[in-house]
Amino acid sequence: MRRRPSDEAGGERRVSDLPAISLFGGAGGLDLGVERAGYRIAVALDYDRDSCATLRxxxxxxxxxxxxxxAFTTKSILKAGGLARGDAALLVGGPPCTPFSKSGNWLEYKRAGRDPEASLLDHYLRVLDEARPCAFLLENVYGLAYKNHNAAWFEKLLTTCRSLGYHVVQRIILAADYGVPQRRQRVFVMGSLEREPTFPAPTHGGAHETRKEWDRSLRPHVTTGEAIGDLTPRLDLGEPEEHVNGRYGHLLPGIPPGENYLFYTDKRGHSSPLFEWRSRYWSFLLKLDPLQPSPTIQAQPGPYVGPFHWDNRRLRLAEIKRLQTFPDDYEIIGSRRSAQRQIGNAVPPFLAEQIARSLSEAA
Structure with a gap:
């Protein structure tokens, strides 16, 4: 069996003379990857109490x-990290993604680009300008790069970074192509004052949505069975709320691994269809396939929003940490709901490490 990414990722974090500033740090997935790539998080900022406790x-x-x-000046952030303008080797962060996520498109003010939270992107750019790090790395939902109401924000991001003298590149990345056992797509933007950085080449390959062909010389995508299969029989990891009950809970055992509520539709040939075709979100009653990577881990899943375990229950905290490539001993502070949100919003550290390492080579 192949080694899990959470086993392989980077190993020890070491003291570095390459200080980094972290904004919107959350649970620290991006920060952990950055430190494994050779940087040192000199100061981290986040507004959420539990996330800050997790970082500490x-x-x-x-x-x-x-x-x-x-509420913070750039000077005060730099002072907290013992830095002056130009000292930081790297600025990292992922401004809250809700304003740019496709899940909010039903809200008119989001479609019109009037979400006040979108201004947090301006504050990332403000710190970039005033702190003047050698390089920067920004992550967000890939909806930020859509040619819709987000287009103006994305163009502003790229234009501003280039006007500040950074060589900028961007790419929508599928985490599974870099050894993460999850089909999670996010947009990454990075820049360097020295030269144009390059993204690391994919290390893994496999099917995804309409993708039919890929480089067969690459290692296959890491599966959920490889990532969390050894945790399945661990009774000590059981959680009180892992059972799926209520109106639709009894339907989950009938759904084959890798499928969702569409199994119970006439188009799929079910003898007693219960749902209209495409009448729910894709993640409704979505079940993991142990032979495939996981779909995106949700930060705030509803009662019937997956992915669910192939054993017809909710995923346990230890399992979602693995699927996001956090180490088993990584401590998440807060309630179970808070932990889900923190981990679901995080950048997989194993992916962050590879991108940050490629960026350091351009500095």
């Missing part, structure tokens, strides 16, 4: 600034 628990050497970025 796992990055004891890092000053954590807790609060809304709009």
């Amino acid at each position: 628990a796992n990055f004891p050497h890092t000053p954590v600034v807790e609060g809304d970025i709009r």
Whole structure:
């Protein structure tokens, strides 16, 4: 059996003379990958109390600034990290993605580009301008790169970074193509003052949506069975709310691994169809296939929103950490709901490490 990415990722974090500033750090997935790539998180900022506690628990050497970025000057952030303008080797962060996510398109003010949270992207750019790091790395939902109401924000991001003197590249990345056991797509934008950076080449290949062909010389995508199969019989990891009950819970056992509510439709040939075709979100009653990567881990799943385990239950905390490539001993502070949100919003550290390492080579 192949080694899990959570086993392979980077190994030890070491003291580095390459200081980095982290904004919107969340649970620290991006930060962990950055440190494994050779940087040192000199200061981290986030507004969420539990996320800040998680950062302090796992990055004891890092000053954590807790609060809304709009209330902090760049000078105060730099001071907390013992830095001056131009000292930082890297600025990293993922401004809250809700304004750019396709899940919010039903809200008129989001479609019109009037979400006030979108202004947080401006504050990332403000810190980039005033802190003047050698390089930067930004992650967000790939909807930010859509040619819709998000187009103006994305163009502003790229134009502003280039006007500040950075060589900028962007790419929508499928995490599974880099050894993460999850078909998670996100847009990454990175830039360097020295030269144009390049994204790392994919290490794995496999089917995804309409993709029929890929480089067969690459390793196959890491599957959920490889990532969490050894945790399945662990009774000590069981959680009180892992059972799926209520109106639709009894339907889950009938759905084959890798499928969702569409199994119970006339178009799929079900003898007693219960749902109209494409009448629900894709993730409704979605079940993991142990022979495939996981779909995207949700930050705030509803009662019938998957992915669910192939054993017809909700995923346990230890399992979602693995699917996001966090180490087993990584401590998440807060309630179970808070932990789900923190991990679901995080950048997989194994992916972050590979991208940050390629960026360091351009500095």
